[in-house]
Amino acid sequence: MATKITKAVIPAAGLGTRFLPATKAMPKEMLPVVDKPAIQYVVEEAVNAGLTDVLMITGRNKNALENHFDRMTELEATLEQKGDTDRLHKVEYSNDLADMHYVRQGDPRGLGHAVLRAKMHVGQEPFAVLLGDDLIDERDVLLSRMLEEQISRNATVIALMEVDPAQSHMYGIATVEATDDDDVVRITGLVEKPAQGTAPSNLAIIGRYVLRPEIFEILERTDPGKGGEIQLTDALLEMAESDIAGGVYGVVFRGRRYDTGDRLDYIKAIVQLAVERDDLGPELRPWLQQFSATLD
Numbered sequence: 001m002a003t004k005i006t007k008a009v010i011p012a013a014g015l016g017t018r019f020l021p022a023t024k025a026m027p028k029e030m031l032p033v034v035d036k037p038a039i040q041y042v043v044e045e046a047v048n049a050g051l052t053d054v055l056m057i058t059g060r061n062k063n064a065l066e067n068h069f070d071r072m073t074e075l076e077a078t079l080e081q082k083g084d085t086d087r088l089h090k091v092e093y094s095n096d097l098a099d100m101h102y103v104r105q106g107d108p109r110g111l112g113h114a115v116l117r118a119k120m121h122v123g124q125e126p127f128a129v130l131l132g133d134d135l136i137d138e139r140d141v142l143l144s145r146m147l148e149e150q151i152s153r154n155a156t157v158i159a160l161m162e163v164d165p166a167q168s169h170m171y172g173i174a175t176v177e178a179t180d181d182d183d184v185v186r187i188t189g190l191v192e193k194p195a196q197g198t199a200p201s202n203l204a205i206i207g208r209y210v211l212r213p214e215i216f217e218i219l220e221r222t223d224p225g226k227g228g229e230i231q232l233t234d235a236l237l238e239m240a241e242s243d244i245a246g247g248v249y250g251v252v253f254r255g256r257r258y259d260t261g262d263r264l265d266y267i268k269a270i271v272q273l274a275v276e277r278d279d280l281g282p283e284l285r286p287w288l289q290q291f292s293a294t295l296d
């Protein structure tokens with residue numbers, strides 16, 4: 001019988017080199033997207049999908065992450081004294097979002113290695129993995145759809161999205177077969193960051209996975225792959241090709257996704273989210289229009 005999934009694993013131990021020097025002393029997952037760190041959007045997404053136990057895989061700069069999801073007694077007392085209840089609620093909100101746990105990765109030896117660090121905490125249950133720099137718009141459904149598929153197929157489920165073929169060398173790319181469901185495919189092959197012009201499709205892996213625990217045994221014997229890192233994609237390929245624990249399925253996401261690990265996409269994400277906000281949009285929209293008229 002399929003088990004109800006309660007655990008989310010959020011790897012946030014990468015070096016974030018694309019964002020240096022901002023990420024010299026701070027994880028990239030703490031970069032603000034408008035006025036919230038990217039990681040808070042991701043934890044909120046997990047909680048909204050019913051996951052109550054969050055394990056964060058942290059690296060050398062873990063303090064900022066831990067502090068963000070903990071109480072800030074002095075700050076809270078000051079806001080309370082000032083009667084600034086709006087800001088007090090914003091600060092307090094992240095304290096009790098979920099049951100938070102942390103484990104260190106040590107050396108950042110790749111996403112597969114980061115996920116393997118969750119083995120003890122996760123045990124023998126299926127679990128979700130959410131990448132801390134990949135945001136899914138809260139108005140679009142992805143994670144709950146994936147959890148549903150995991151339960152009905154009792155297999156591993158990953159999120160896929162159509163990408164421009166010119167960008168496919170930046171992603172893990174899937175070879176797929178159709179299923180009876182329009183938005184679900186069966187994965188038959190995966191390749192991490194294929195060289196330009198060699199991608200087997202335009203379906204890219206995006207940062208959401210619902211994994212069966214058998215992934216850990218595979219990761220334990222997965223050798224370093226692309227970039228000398230232990231790649232989650234390589235372990236998933238073995239699972240798909242050898243049909244281990246029900247194989248691997250993909251949910252094709254057609255909603256809004258923001259990649260905050262890339263500088264250009266990060267700027268776009270902030271603009272897109274800010275124009276839609278009631279507190280910022282009415283002033284930002286006309287300014288943006290005026291500003292864009294000055295560009296040639």
Ligand code: UTP
Pocket residue numbers: 011012013014015016017018019057105107108109110111113114131132133261
């Ligand atoms: P990325 O490859 O986007 O992260 O990994 P990075 O290596 O930090 O980024 P750049 O390329 O140097 O700028 C995707 C996710 O996996 C985590 C990252 O924190 C990010 O959320 N990750 C990656 C780890 O936790 N550990 C690793 O060893 C590698």
